[in-house]
Amino acid sequence: MRITMIGSGYVGLVSGACFSDFGHDVICVDKDESKIAALEAGRMPIFEPGLDKLVAANVAAGRLTFTTDLKSAVAGADAVFIAVGTPSRRGDGHADLSYVFAATREIAEAVTGPIVIVTKSTVPVGTGDKVEAIMAELVNGHEVAVVSNPEFLREGAAIGDFKRPDRIVIGTEDARAMQVMRDVYRPLYLNESPILFTGRRTAELIKYAANAFLATKITFINEIADLCEAVGANVQDVSRGIGLDNRIGSKFLHAGPGYGGSCFPKDTLALLKTAEDYETPVRIVEAVVQVNDNRKRAMGRKVIKALGGDGKGKTVAVLGLTFKPNTDDMRDAPSLAIVQSLIDAGATVRGYDPEGMEPAKAMMPEIAYCKDAYEAATGADAVVIVTEWDVFRALDLKRLAGVMGTPVMVDLRNIYPPAEVERAGFAYSSIGR
Structure with a gap:
């Protein structure tokens, strides 16, 4: 499958590297040109045990690439994961969803066919509904499904947590999206990692x-x-x-x-x-x-x-x-x-x-x-x-x-x-x- 990861921070980079290690073709996108340049040179923006070797192996195999060009990365993708930051908003403590919605709008402008949009970022209840509304407003003529797929990665043990998870939670009631997500996580499902559809x-x-x-x-x-x-x-x-x-x-x-x-x-x-x-x-x-x-x-x-x-x-x-x-x-x-x-x-x-x-x-x-x-x-x-x-x-x-x-x-x-x-x-x- 072709997977696009929007955001190459902690969650996006670890998830993208692990998906590519499963055999998927993954493109990690980030607006920070210096971060992408560092990743292409093999330098990690974070310290996570084993991540540098995992990234290097999959870059060498041609399954993992990095870019600042979101439009080309989204075109033709089977699934696009949103893995941008949702920090606490200054003043009131609400999750700042501005990066999520900005990414959604850019994705909408780049869609070229049927696609599944997956929120990997940690977002409050109802965020997926807003993402879906933005996509419905901006995308014409293409089938779009919006899925919630929260991450449960412990810093310092993230690769092991991704490859040997306690559970995989997938929030969707769309049949096509369910099948796409099963295909994305098929290697883990074959290892009997429980997938919970909700x-x-x-x-x-x-x-x-x-x-x-x-x-x-x-x-x-x-x-x-x-x-x-x-x-x-x-x-x-x-x-x-x-x-x-x-x-x-x-x-x-x-x-x-x-x-x-x-x-x-x-x-x-x-x-x-x-x-x-x-x-x-x-x-x-x-x-x-x-x-x-x-x-x-x-x-x-x-x-x-x-x-x-x-x-x-x-x-x-x-x-x-x-x-x-x-x-x-x-x-x-x-x-x-x-x-x-x-x-x-x-x-x-x-x-x-x-x-x-x-x-x-x-x-x-x-x-x-x-x-x-x-x-x-x-x-x-x-x-x-x-x-x-x-x-x-x-x-x-x-x-x-x-x-x-x-x-x-x-x-x-x-x-x-x-x-x-x-x-x-x-x-x-x-x-x-």
Whole structure:
């Protein structure tokens, strides 16, 4: 099949590369000429494990190409995926759909025959109806179907998630579109990946409901962690104890500094706004958003407390800046709020991250960036583990303590056993233990 992917960001590039690896002919489109030039030269605009090799292999095989020319890419395509950004709109928190609708209008002008338009971007309920209305207004004489096909990719594990999905959700009641989507996903269907066909609005809501539920699990265990600290319990054991119940499950029950990234923050806000528009408030999600925002600031106060209650004149080494490991994504990363709270308290901050240094510099220019954890910790009054990169799980703790001015560690990801860190000479604090 011939597939066109509008948008060569995280979702579009990963999806396009994986579709081409299935044997489809894929064209990835983007307005950013520098991004397309970089992709044609084999340089990835994002860090995602294995993506560079996957792209290179399929470019070499002639199945994956890149262009800024949307019109030529759409002409003759069997399916056109819209995978542009839908960030939170400034001022009100609604999803900004301007890129989706702009792409829709450009697609409409380029249609040359029967086509299936697929919204891969995360969009609020009813967006597909608006896309369909735009296509109906601008396209004459060609059969057009609009489908919702939300993505469920975890940054850092996106290729595996795409090729071995828990489910594939396809929102359409159009028979021809159903068959096209079956053909698109045939390699996964043959591997017995479940395909769930629903109404289009249902598919749109599934994405938001899934992310809101996962955000709720994270926020729930973070509040339980605070309770554990107050009563003298261990949140890791609590997580294991409830996670072994198969009605609950163990995933997303790891206490930490709060969720961030490109999905949970904006998607929970967008769901709140949709619920408000339809006068059906979702109070649990409201609480999740508020608690998570408070959580990040509270982690800054936790570090100040470990410094003796005063950050003025202190130096803090922050290890891990991205919102999670195996990505360079800094969007809504907990480190942003934590670093700001430390600076507000009068501390000097040094940072290190294996992949997120460049995007972090644009967002936090006021901190010093170091070549590794030990340089960041040299002379510091405290070291804070914010992101659980593997490189931080096997630090030489005695060496780390030896280079510090005051050996204090605040482990916001609970990656070390307390006794091990204390034997190395640290005053140690963690989450919910």
